[in-house]
Amino acid sequence: MGSLFAELARQASANARREVETYVREIPELGSLDLNSRARDETLEYSVWFRRRTLELAPDNGVLTDADLGYIASMGEARAGAGMSLDSRQRVLRVHTELMLREINEATEAQRGGDVDELMRIMSWFAPQGERGIGAYRQGFVTAMRRRLPYVEQVGLLARSMLAEDPMAAELALLTGLELAEHYEVTVIRVPDCPVGDRDLESGIETLVKTHRVPVTWRPERGGRGGELIALVPGGAGSGRAAPAAPDPLSAPDAAVSGVAGPDAALSGLLRDFAQALGRLCAVGTAGAPRSELAGALDRARRISRAAPLRPTSARLRAHTMADVFVELAVADVPFVDDWLRAVARSLEPGPDLLLTLDAYYRHDMNRGAAAEALNIHPRTLDYRLRRARELTDIDPGSTRGVRILSSVVTRSLSGAWR
Secondary structure, eight states, X not given: OOHHXXXXXXXXXXXXXXXXXXXXXXXXXXXXXXXXXXXXXXXXXXXXXXXXXXXXXXXXXXXXXXXXXXXXXXHHXXXXXXTOOHHHHHHHHHHHXXXXXXXXXXXXXXXXXXXXXXXXXXXXXXXXXXXXXXXXXXXXXXXXXXXXXXXXXXXXXXXXXXXXXXXXXXXXXHHHTOOOOSEEEEEEEEESSOOTTOHHHHHHHHHHHHHHOOXXXXXXXXXXXXXXXXXXXXXXXXXXXXXXXXXXXXXXOOOOOOOOXXXXXXXXXXXXXXXXXXOSOBEEEEEEEEGGGHHHHHHHHHHXXXXXXXXXXXXXXXXXXXXXXXXXXXXXXXXXHHHHHHHHHHHTTTSSSHHHHHHHHHHTXXXXXXXXXXHTXXXXXXXXXXXXXXXXXXXXXXXXHHHHHHHHHHHHHHTTTTO
8 A cells, every 4th residue: 555545544533533523513414413422423433434445445446346335325324314404415425525535635745745646546536436425325315215205295305406406316206206307397386375284285286296297396485474386397308498598597588388288288287287276376487498407497487476477276377488577577676667667556546457457458469359358347348447547647558658568567566566
């Protein structure tokens, strides 16, 4: 064994203790190691073992055996069984990798550069075998979750790992039996009034998971009564629904949901089933992206859902895209413009249901007959209301200027942004 390997062997126990101390200090979920001597001893024993096993295999470029990988997997299984979160699991793997690399660097410096050949050998070993070890650890983690978590929670975990672009998603997909697609439509259903523990919500999510077999997760609003249902609906690369990469997270266009076969039909069915189960006001935003870019798509879909109007679930929910609300997205970031539109909305208050009338008018492409039918009023009553809106705002709803201003007033108002 050369000098670099000898130095690493000499420091193995001290380095292992430093790793355990770092876990306790930097990872809250492992702070209990200071109170649980058995768990601390097991963690320390594993840390020492891995370092010594590295020094046994690296000089001759040996590989981790099945028994080695089984031991590593058992550690991941034990951590998941104790309730460790995905975030903490990732931090454990990061801390372990960073410390191992630091130890190699420190040993090299202690030997004043050491033997370059030895350094190359241990680094060449560390990359592929470290990856195999991490894979085994993750597999053990997943095995424990299969026993510990109900299926709906497993699917939720898959959705969150995909949105976080966590490599563990591939393992969770195997766990849940869901095949990963290359592209997804990230759909955010905003529900502003849905208390934690709502049985309709829990039942609706379970139905979606079992019926549509897509990754779904619920994210409660911080300090509020509502939250967001996030669903990942697979879409083909050739469907035209995936947003190309762009520097600005709002600059990539997303196609509208049309209800045709394929991902559009899957999304329409999902929205229909969730609406029937929930029965509350919702707003839907959607954005497409390749699987490797889902975090950005989630940000777009969330912002779109916040700009989209809230609709009763008795109506057919529509998944809004950036093309539907790009004006409102821009307005939300310009307070003085938003204040001006809000003042226009207040001027409509004396009229009879003018906001809802304008909403129906614009949703039906200013077709008087269709709008009146949707409102269950006579076309002449519709004409009266439109004239009343013009009198109160000095803006003709049927003019280009009226469409630009009043349609934004309607959408901003119905989105709940001005509550």
